[in-house]
Amino acid sequence: MECAMTASLEVESTLTDRYQTTVPETVRRALKLSKRDKIHYTIRPGGEVVLSRVEAAEEEDPVLGQFLGFLARDIASHPERLQAVDANFVQRIQSLVGGVEVDLDTALPADDE
Template identity: 35%
Template sequence: MSSIHELATLTSKGQITLPKSIRQALGVDTGGKVAFELRGGEVVVTRAEFEHEDPAIGAFLGLLEADIRAGRHLQSLPDDLVRAMLANAGHAVNLDEEIDGEVAL
């Protein structure tokens, strides 16, 4: 493997953008996961495969995603929710993003 040297700038929120050459070398794209490991004074970045902590929930979410992508089992849901789910299938989700509007539990 050839050596790649790139620089990235840390934002005020502690975020960086992985340079394109690094993303390509790791084989990650939008929504891809990377893992960070601190070894001595160095940080090693590797591609990570995301698995839900609970295998049953992970399997359920996988089946649900496949159904959403295929458009199956969505007849009983409101049309606007179905459209939003289909429009967002395959899009990265930022769980730290602020929620607009009110939330009722």
Template identity: 45%
Template sequence: MSKTAEILEIPATITARGQTTVPAAVRRMLGVGKSGRIVFRGLADGTVVIAKADAPVEEDPALRPFLALLERDLMERPQAVAPVGEDLYQRALALTSGVEVDLDEALSDDEE
């Protein structure tokens, strides 16, 4: 015996600022709380699907402090910024000659 799927339809109003409230029943279906994140997906046929957003990618914990250090150093010692010399540039070119890099390729695991 097949069970007919019911469609949940809950009307919502869009404010003058283009905002709306995601009804509690929809939030429960998606498993998101009041401060949860959702995503709207527009399909080719004009249908819009609302889904729970993927968890945000975690930021490298060392990146922000490192960038802050660089910023502080540049502000305090702008005279320390200097262009790379021609001899170092030419040496780098020679060392990397013939090396091909695919920036889209996944990094391999470190081998010991």
């Protein structure tokens, strides 16, 4: 019977005066963390703390939710501001973006985040 041995890697970081720290690069890579990702902490009875990446549900987008809430409130408060979209305007938009392909699943380059 073969026994698989798992290697562990230890890293450390320092707390600032405000109790903040930078997650070391090796931990970020291991958890596949990106900017603005959430981290879950599990505190075990012996004092050991386990970090894991929080998987965000696709429907949870706080910025989009706030924007849609703003639009709903604005429409309710000022329905007179609503305007029909003119067919010429639609044609103009299509002429500007026609043939442009966008892959919404492709990650942005680091400079664009």
